[in-house]
Amino acid sequence: AQKITQTQPGMFVQEKEAVTLDCTYDTSDPSYGLFWYKQPSSGEMIFLIYQGSYDQQNATEGRYSLNFQKARKSANLVISASQLGDSAMYFCAMREASGGKLIFGQGTELSVKP
Amino acid sequence: DVKVTQSSRYLVKRTGEKVFLECVQDMDHENMFWYRQDPGLGLRLIYFSYDVKMKEKGDIPEGYSVSREKKERFSLILESASTNQTSMYLCASSYKLGQGDDTEAFFGQGTRLTVV
Numbered sequence: 001a002q003k004i005t006q007t008q009p010g011m012f013v014q015e016k017e018a019v020t021l022d023c024t025y026d027t028s029d030p031s032y033g034l035f036w037y038k039q040p041s042s043g044e045m046i047f048l049i050y051q052g053s054y055d056q057q058n059a060t061e062g063r064y065s066l067n068f069q070k071a072r073k074s075a076n077l078v079i080s081a082s083q084l085g086d087s088a089m090y091f092c093a094m095r096e097a098s099g100g101k102l103i104f105g106q107g108t109e110l111s112v113k114p
Numbered sequence: 115d116v117k118v119t120q121s122s123r124y125l126v127k128r129t130g131e132k133v134f135l136e137c138v139q140d141m142d143h144e145n146m147f148w149y150r151q152d153p154g155l156g157l158r159l160i161y162f163s164y165d166v167k168m169k170e171k172g173d174i175p176e177g178y179s180v181s182r183e184k185k186e187r188f189s190l191i192l193e194s195a196s197t198n199q200t201s202m203y204l205c206a207s208s209y210k211l212g213q214g215d216d217t218e219a220f221f222g223q224g225t226r227l228t229v230v
Contacts, residue, residue: 006156009154033217035218035219043202043223043224044221044223045204045206045221047218047219047220050217050218052217091156091157093157093219095208095219099170100145100162100164100210101147101159101162101170101172102145102147102159102162102206102208102219103159103172103173104149104156104157104158104159105156106154106155106156107156107157
């Protein structure tokens with residue numbers, strides 16, 4: 001069954017340092033997509049980065065990169081050079097090509113310290 | 115700009131009332147989703163629709179139903195609202211995976227529903 005797990009309810013990071021947010025998933029579909037979203041205190045859901053299951057390279061978008069380890073079924077988000085504005089909830093999500101359902105993990109609350 | 119619009123930002127309803135939450139998207143997306151968000155539980159999928167009049171149950175469909183009569187509109191219905199349905203409700207839409215230039219889901223601003 002399709003499943004997404006984020007095991008870190010909360011994380012702290014010092015400004016300008018890098019941080020890794022963990023995400024593991026489970027699926028029997030060979031074709032799927034993995035997503036990360038940011039939700040600041042304002043409540044909007046902001047799409048950050050996408051990784052397709054057949055993509056050979058890890059996805060990168062500016063300061064965000066996705067450490068995709070297919071055999072381990074993990075899709076960790078790495079934020080480099082953290083900024084105060086990165087303080088937010090971060091959600092990992094997965095969509096199977098066959099089913100189409102988009103499911104989310106429990107989220108990780110990131111706090112960036114000055 | 116892609117837009118997903120939810121009909122209300124805040125809603126207060128009484129126990130037992132029938133409640134309609136409306137969601138409209140303007141990107142001709144096939145997929146539409148309804149989630150509820152509760153602290154510590156993340157976003158939980160209530161229902162999903164992949165085409166007009168087509169729907170699939172998510173992880174927590176009990177107490178909810180949905181309607182999709184037109185491609186751009188997806189309604190969530192609480193048949194008889196209860197206090198445990200007090201939550202933030204988020205609607206989203208997307209292309210089917212592998213179609214279109216955009217693969218991500220776009221979200222509405224959310225509806226904070228309080229059932230008293």
